[in-house]
Each structure stands twice: as C-alpha cells, then as structure tokens.
Amino acid sequence: MSVSLSEQIGAMALVDQLRHREMEIQEHLDLPQRRAEVAERIRTYYQNSGISFDDAQIEEGVHQFFSRRLMFEAPPLGRVQRLLVRLIMARRKLLSWAGAALLTALLSLGSFALMERRQNLMVEQNAHQLILDSRSLQNDIALQRQRLEQVRARLKAKPQALVADLAEKIELRLPKALPAPIELPASIDRDNRGPLKARISQAQAELNAARENVTSATRRLNRVDSVYASLDYQQQVLTRLDAMPLSAADRKLLLAWNTEASNNIAALRLKKANATLNALKDYLDYAARPLSIELVDRPGVKSGVERCYEAAGCSKNSTRGKSWYLVVEPLDATSKPARMPVTSVETGQTQWADLFAVRVSREEYLKVRQDKLDDGHISERMMGNKPANSLMPLFNQRTSSIPDMILEW
Incomplete structure (x- = not known):
C-alpha cells in the first residue's frame, strides 16, 4: 500500500504539533523551574524599577502568582448581562415553568x-x-x-x-x-x-x-265514566227490581236503598253508591231464591243454646232471666247451605249468616234436646221457610212468627 507525499507531509506536521504541545505541557508541569523563572522575572522588575527588595518579598510574589494561577476571575458584568446569566443558569426550571403554564393555558382553553x-x-x-x-x-x-x-x-x-x-x-x-x-x-x-x-x-x-x-x-x-258506570249499574239493578213480584213492604225497603244510591251518585260519593247497589243486588238474589230453614243436626255443632241474662237466676234448675234458642241453617232447593240476612236481638246488627239461632219456648227447647239425646239425631228439623220473591222468612208453630235471633253463642 503506497502513501502519497501530501499525506506524509500532513502526518509529519501533526506529529510536530503534538510534540510541541507535549513540550509545553512538560514545561508547565516542571514546577521548580517555573518557580525559578517567576522569581527571576520579579527580581528583574524590581531592579529595573529601582525598588528595594529582599528574598522574602520575592518568595511572597512567587507564592501569590502560583496561588491564583489556576483560578478563573470572572470579568465584572452589567445588569443586563447578570440577568442573562441567571436566565441561562435557570433555563431548565424556567422551561419547566413555561411548559406547565402553556399546558395549563391549553387545558383551560380546552375546558x-x-x-x-x-x-x-x-x-x-x-x-x-x-x-x-x-x-x-x-x-x-x-x-x-x-x-x-x-x-x-x-x-x-x-x-x-x-x-x-x-x-x-x-x-x-x-x-x-x-x-x-x-x-x-x-x-x-x-x-x-x-x-x-x-x-x-x-x-x-x-x-x-x-x-x-x-x-x-x-x-x-x-269521574264521568265512573258516574255513568254507577248509573248503568243502578239501572240494571232497578230493572231487575221492577220485574220481581215482591210484596209492597219488601219493594218499599229496596226502593229506599235505590234512593240512597241515587243521592250518593248525585253527591259523587260513588263508592258508597256502589256499595249500596251491591247490597241491593245481594238482597235481590236472596229474595229470588226459595229457602228452607231447618234445625242443625250434625256432629260438632250445637243444636240448642240456653241464654242467662240475670246472674241470680243462672242456676241449673232456675228459669229466671233465661231464654232458649234452637240453632238453624238456611238451605236452598238442593239442600245446600245458603245465606240470609239476620238481625241479632243482642247487638242490633244485621249480617249475612249461614248459621243462626231462633228463640223458642223452654218446652220446645227441652223437646228437641230429648229428641237428640234419644238417638243422637233430631227427627223433626223443619223450622220454617223463605218463599221465592220474598225477603221475609216464615217460621212454623215451633216458634213465634217473628222470633228473636242471635248470631253468637
């Protein structure tokens, strides 16, 4: 591989430059020689200036020279220069602040x-x-x-x-x-x-x-729809009432309820009106059916009740202040239990009941009691009936035509 003359000359120049730098470095590194040179320069200066001196002063000058030789003495700066220097030195923090301010501004604008x-x-x-x-x-x-x-x-x-x-x-x-x-x-x-x-x-x-x-x-x-519904319902019940062949007393009673329903409708008390019409309908259903009223004759149900209304006469053999009742039930044409309105003589309240008691004489009460004791059954159960198209029950000779009745015992 051949090297050109220019490349050889360039290499030699680089070697000389490096050798010269090496010599300068070595010269600066030879401290005793450098101290002697500095001392000589100071002595020459003092002699040329006509200043008297001694060796201690020369040594002090050498010491001061080498003590500040490697120190950097910044030149004095003006206000603007000092401000620029501080800004440059704090550039990272300033850039962080500026970035945060810019980000905050952008976020604020975005928000x-x-x-x-x-x-x-x-x-x-x-x-x-x-x-x-x-x-x-x-x-x-x-x-x-x-x-x-x-x-x-x-x-x-x-x-x-x-x-x-x-x-x-x-x-x-x-x-x-x-x-x-x-x-x-x-x-x-x-x-x-x-x-x-x-x-x-x-x-x-x-x-x-x-x-x-x-x-x-x-x-x-x-509300208008409800009024018409009540009026239509009333008309249906009234049509049925008009078609039923009731006695004058029964018709008068039911028409009084119809009048009460009309008054409630006129006052927009529609719930009360409908309740009255429902009761009227129940009475029409009851009136239409024929019923028989018979003594109860089955296990677990009393057939008779003895009431004592005066404490002094409630002993077993006394009849003072006592009443006797036979328990009966209404039955339809197929002998199935039915209900009928019963007004209790003790409370004065009327309720629909499928079991109630009618008042009889003591003799009739004892007669039925003995009949049941004979074989455990009552041979003659019929007590009355309620005809079709009628509200009033009819009782036979075993009790009065309109006997007292009770609902509890």
Whole structure:
C-alpha cells in the first residue's frame, strides 16, 4: 500500500504539533523551574524599577502568582448581562415553568371550549324535549276531547244534569292551543344561547300549566265514566227490581236503598253508591231464591243454646232471666247451605249468616234436646221457610212468627 507525499507531509506536521504541545505541557508541569523563572522575572522588575527588595518579598510574589494561577476571575458584568446569566443558569426550571403554564393555558382553553359545547348541547336537548312534550300533550288533548265528545253525544241522547255540569268544567280545563313551537337556529353559540334558553324556559312553564289543566280534565272525565258506570249499574239493578213480584213492604225497603244510591251518585260519593247497589243486588238474589230453614243436626255443632241474662237466676234448675234458642241453617232447593240476612236481638246488627239461632219456648227447647239425646239425631228439623220473591222468612208453630235471633253463642 503506497502513501502519497501530501499525506506524509500532513502526518509529519501533526506529529510536530503534538510534540510541541507535549513540550509545553512538560514545561508547565516542571514546577521548580517555573518557580525559578517567576522569581527571576520579579527580581528583574524590581531592579529595573529601582525598588528595594529582599528574598522574602520575592518568595511572597512567587507564592501569590502560583496561588491564583489556576483560578478563573470572572470579568465584572452589567445588569443586563447578570440577568442573562441567571436566565441561562435557570433555563431548565424556567422551561419547566413555561411548559406547565402553556399546558395549563391549553387545558383551560380546552375546558372552556368543552363547557361551551356542553351548554349548547344541553340547550339543544331541552329544545327537542320541549317539542316531544308538546306533541305528547297535544295527542293527550285530542284524546280527552274525543272522550268529551262521546260524553256530549250521550248527554244529547239522555240528559243528565250531573254529567252536564262536569262536562262544562271539563271544557274549561282543556287548552284551546299550546305554546308556539321553538324554532332552533342553524347553530347554537354563546351569543344566541341565552335568549334561546329563556324562550325554552317560558315555553316549558306554559306547557306545564297546560298539562296540569289536561290532568284535571282527565280526572273529571274519569269521574264521568265512573258516574255513568254507577248509573248503568243502578239501572240494571232497578230493572231487575221492577220485574220481581215482591210484596209492597219488601219493594218499599229496596226502593229506599235505590234512593240512597241515587243521592250518593248525585253527591259523587260513588263508592258508597256502589256499595249500596251491591247490597241491593245481594238482597235481590236472596229474595229470588226459595229457602228452607231447618234445625242443625250434625256432629260438632250445637243444636240448642240456653241464654242467662240475670246472674241470680243462672242456676241449673232456675228459669229466671233465661231464654232458649234452637240453632238453624238456611238451605236452598238442593239442600245446600245458603245465606240470609239476620238481625241479632243482642247487638242490633244485621249480617249475612249461614248459621243462626231462633228463640223458642223452654218446652220446645227441652223437646228437641230429648229428641237428640234419644238417638243422637233430631227427627223433626223443619223450622220454617223463605218463599221465592220474598225477603221475609216464615217460621212454623215451633216458634213465634217473628222470633228473636242471635248470631253468637
């Protein structure tokens, strides 16, 4: 491999430069020689300047020279230079602060933009919800008006003062028109958001007031339906009552209940009216069925009751202050247990009962008691009957025609 002349010359120059640097380094590293040179220079300076000196002064000058030889003495700086130096020295901390400030500013701008967007979206959603609520309420109004027209058609066919009064109140409650719909701008921004929000709030308040009126009208229409239901029920019961061949006394009693139901309907006490009509229907069912009234004759059920109403006469052989009752049950045409209204002579309350006791004489009571003791059964059970199309039971000669009755023993 051949090396060009220029490359050889360059290499020699580099070697000489390195050798020269090495010599300078060695020269600076030879401290005794350097101290001697410095001492000579100081001595020459003092001699040329005509200054008297001694060896101690020379040695002090050498010492001061070498003590500051490797020290850096910064030149004096002005205010601007000192500020620049401090900024440069604190550049990392300043950059961190600047980055944090920039990040905070960016986050603040982002949060502000996000908040603005969220508020705009909320206003837009409220506007759309208002539109949906308005449509729903409009449909509800149309439905209630349709119901009101049906009520008016029925009133036209058959006038009813109570329903007519309710219909007038319903008409006053149903709104004629709803608030005008909100027109949304092409875009919602900070400038138009406030006025748009105010219009939406006002429209929502008007819509809520209209909804309350519609709710009130709906309740009255429901009441009208309930009134008609009670009137229809009353008509059914009354038609059945008119068709039943009852005695004048029985008819008068049931018609009194019908009048009570009418008064309750007129006062809109519909629950009481329906309860009275239910009782009337039960009495009509009871009146229509023929029943037999027979003594109870089965294990586990008493056939007779002895009542003692005076403590002094409650001894076994005394008859003072005592009453005797035979326990009976109503049976239908197929001998199945039935119920009948019984008014207790002890409480004065009337209840439907499938088992009760009728008052008899002491002799009849003892007679039935002995009959049961003979073979464990009562041979003659019939005590009376309740004819069809009648409310009043008829008792035979074993008791009075209208005997006292009790429900507990």
